[in-house]
Amino acid sequence: GQNIDQPTEMTATEGAIVQINCTYQTSGFNGLFWYQQHAGEAPTFLSYNVLDGLEEKGRFSSFLSRSKGYSYLLLKELQMKDSASYLCAPEGNQGGKLIFGQGTELSVKP
Amino acid sequence: DTEVTQTPKHLVMGMTNKKSLKCEQHMGHRAMYWYKQKAKKPPELMFVYSYEKLSINESVPSRFSPECPNSSLLNLHLHALQPEDSALYLCASSQTPRASGQYFGPGTRLTVT
Numbered sequence: 001g002q003n004i005d006q007p008t009e010m011t012a013t014e015g016a017i018v019q020i021n022c023t024y025q026t027s028g029f030n031g032l033f034w035y036q037q038h039a040g041e042a043p044t045f046l047s048y049n050v051l052d053g054l055e056e057k058g059r060f061s062s063f064l065s066r067s068k069g070y071s072y073l074l075l076k077e078l079q080m081k082d083s084a085s086y087l088c089a090p091e092g093n094q095g096g097k098l099i100f101g102q103g104t105e106l107s108v109k110p
Numbered sequence: 111d112t113e114v115t116q117t118p119k120h121l122v123m124g125m126t127n128k129k130s131l132k133c134e135q136h137m138g139h140r141a142m143y144w145y146k147q148k149a150k151k152p153p154e155l156m157f158v159y160s161y162e163k164l165s166i167n168e169s170v171p172s173r174f175s176p177e178c179p180n181s182s183l184l185n186l187h188l189h190a191l192q193p194e195d196s197a198l199y200l201c202a203s204s205q206t207p208r209a210s211g212q213y214f215g216p217g218t219r220l221t222v223t
């Protein structure tokens with residue numbers, strides 16, 4: 001079966017660091033994507049991990065452990081505009097088929 | 111040009127109408143996708159076109175009919191829809207069908223009355 005688990009909601013303070021975890025079980029695995037979605041807008045591609053380890057891109061970093069079926073998205077120096085839903089999306093064996101998690105709604109407070 | 115465009119932005123249609131949603135990208139991407147998204151839910155994949163051929167159909171009802179006239183364009187033809195089909199319809203594209211970030215258009219907000 002296919003199962004993706006990420007927290008429903010998180011709250012953090014402006015300027016802080018937050019880590020959004022994702023565990024997954026999928027039929028086959030080609031890599032894992034993270035997307036950001038602001039309310040009423042389309043998802044925006046943030047990162048892609050295929051090998052184990054940390055990928056850093058500015059304030060955002062993403063980590064993958066294939067053996068543990070685990071990923072996290074790390075957001076540093078939080079800004080109010082980072083308030084959004086963050087979607088974990090592993091890619092299964094079928095090319096292009098992303099399996100989206102339910103999303104983590106992040107609220108950044110002043 | 112680094113964007114995916116979709117028209118119309120909003121569409122209201124009756125259950126007996128026929129309408130089409132359009133999607134366009136000029137990034138040279140060879141994979142294009144249709145997703146459906148309900149409020150407070152993640153996007154659900156409907157169709158994948160890979161090199162202009164339909165490669166994935168997620169058991170979507172036949173009242174939704176995709177078409178890929180060329181590598182830059184993707185259409186979704188709608189006919190005899192139900193009120194529960196009301197949703198945000200998102201188009202996306204990626205450089206290749208595998209291991210490649212998908213870039214989403216702004217979506218078409220569809221209401222079926």
